[in-house]
Amino acid sequence: MNHASHAHPLPFWRKYIFSMDHKVIGVQYAVTSLLFLFFGFGLISLLRWQLAFPSQPVPFIGQFFNDTQMVGGIMLPEFYNQLGAMHGTIMVFLGVVPLAVGGFGNYLVPLQVGAPDMAFPKLNMMSYWVYFIGGIVMLCSFFVPAGAAQSGWTSYPPLSDVAPLGQTVWLIGMVFLITSSLLGSVNFIVTIVQLRAQGLTFFKMPFFVWAQFVTSFLLLLAFPPLEAASVMQLMDRLAGTSFFLPSGLVVGGQPLAHTGGGNPLLWQHLFWFLAHPEVYVLILPALGIVAEIIANNTRKPIYGYKVMVFATIFLGFMSFVVWAHHMFLTNMGTSMSSFFQITTMIISIPSVVILTALILSLWGGSIRFNTPMLFAVAFLPMFGIGGLTGLPLGLTASDIHLHDTYYVIGHFHYVVAPGTIFALFAGIYFWFPKVTGRKLSEFLGKLHFWPSFIFINGIFMPMFILGLAGVSRRLYSPEYAHAQAVQPLNVFISYCAWGLGLAQIPFILNFVISLFAGKKVDSNPWESTTLEWQTTSPPPHENFEHEPVVLHGPYEYSVPGQKKDFLPQNMREN
């Protein structure tokens, strides 16, 4: 191992800023996306004021906004829409995906497959920086005239075609983000296919690697149609075309100058062709993390590992044929909607299989309830609620009532907030010792977990009721008569949201303090079997002193006849 980088230590900027080491890039992704997550949360916390106390000035903070945003501290509808749209965009494209794939995936996949790095280190560096630029572009959009995008994270035309400048900036940002995840997914696929250590067959890979593998295919194949759609929307906005504008459109009392002849539903098709698979991009890595942690803390193999793998692959395939279940109310005709109802019901099967396997894995285990495990176990019922509440949305009869209400917001947040985000927190607590050599405090961790768990349910559970009462999502004013009956719930939700914000303080403290003063631990503090724990913490420049040779499956816990209750993948039996 004597090449240039060992002989001459790399300069600071090469080592930590423009690094090509997947571990540094993973940390860069993780830190950036955590900041975006908190920012996106900040946006929605502000929005929640308007929903709880409509048309009342926001105390104290209100004075810092200009008059296109708030007048006398009272939030304007345009600004409300910006907050909602940018919250969605930032959470999905700048927060969760980069954290789950860019952060966890980058850091862990090469380690778990026993590779020295990703297959294309330079490309890896580029994908981070392209993501970073996309993020900056998105943030800058708040400062252009008339502010950021206002048409929701779905950017439906015709509204988005005629919206102010912020929408153009949004589209440009999206093109960057799509390009970034494209580069990333190519890298993951090649790394997993080509660089697995000797002996690591596909069915010896940890489930997390499988989850990232399928996720990469989703990113690779689902994102480009949205890129095509973004290009067309940019043309509509900049070159005056009318891909998404029908003829004879009247906006604000004036007929539009566009030639027309386009079709707004075209955008919806292209958008949801991405955005449904995107749902699985959000949750598959989370499932991967949860599987690793549950296996480790129950000290027994995952129940039905192979079935889970097949279910994941099936899920990946099916996710491409269900997109129009988001479009039941667009007059698509009975046979089409039957097709999409049936495929939607079918796609719920693999999710149920995976969830059931994870729950059965708990059976008879001698469970260790440390912080990562708490978050991972909490994920299971939360994800379950999210999944089950999705079924009525997949059937047209009930979707007619529920479509675009707060029920939908409740449903998908159960999947992505107490679901995915909890899994990501579990992952942070679990792998922190690998990245830093130090452990996060268990006490602060539990102080983070319990209030978060309570508040997050306080936020999203009442949303189902709001939705059943018919309150629309993206509704600026909750002062309509039908919404008045459930308005106290809105107030309750907002208090819970702010409480959830406060509940993150122990986490931030924990993170910063433990980074410098956390308890030092050895390289395998959780007594885990997978490869990343069989090297030092943090791992050396090229991950392993010697390329590991894999002898066992990923979850050889409590193997009879062994001295210890775990058998690392590269260790001989005794």
Add this chain to the structure above:
Amino acid sequence: MSALIKYIDKPHPVTGVTNSKLGIWCFIASEIMLFGGLFSAYVLLRSGSTTWPHAATVLNVPLATLNTLILITSSVTMVMAWASSALRDYNKFRMYLGLTVLLALAFLVIKGIEYGHKFEHHHFPKESIFFAIYFTMTGLHGLHVLGGIVVNSYFLLFGKRMWDEHPEQFTGRIEAAGLYWHFVDLVWIFLFPLLYLV
């Protein structure tokens, strides 16, 4: 760069390909989805529209036919460049790759002339859905041609060192660039009849 990454120049014994080849195939798969999005938009918009111009009356079919031939020729020279690289004949390699770049430039120049004519006759993207899709699809394809020119010129101008130091890896890269280039041609071979002929 990591010196320990395997299968950079030699194919993986099981999959039979190098990293860069698998990578470029993945990339092409995603590009197929990108253009697939546009092609399906074309189908949807055309089937939903009441009028559609007879393409031959508004577009220049002879020029586009010439361009098709140019692009097909450039695919051939690209293969020759790769073959010469594999046979370690630097002069031939340079010649063929240079030709590929020149042909690609010729394609863009002709495309530019075509665009110019359209603008002279006040045909702009916003005129109709037909011109919208014509300019968007050919424009995006043109950008891909430009990308090919940049990549190939890079290998032409700065490839010598890698040619000397890592010959196998270099040939692998030329192969990847070639696969991309054939893909760009293929897109045009679909675009040409779709926009100009039917």
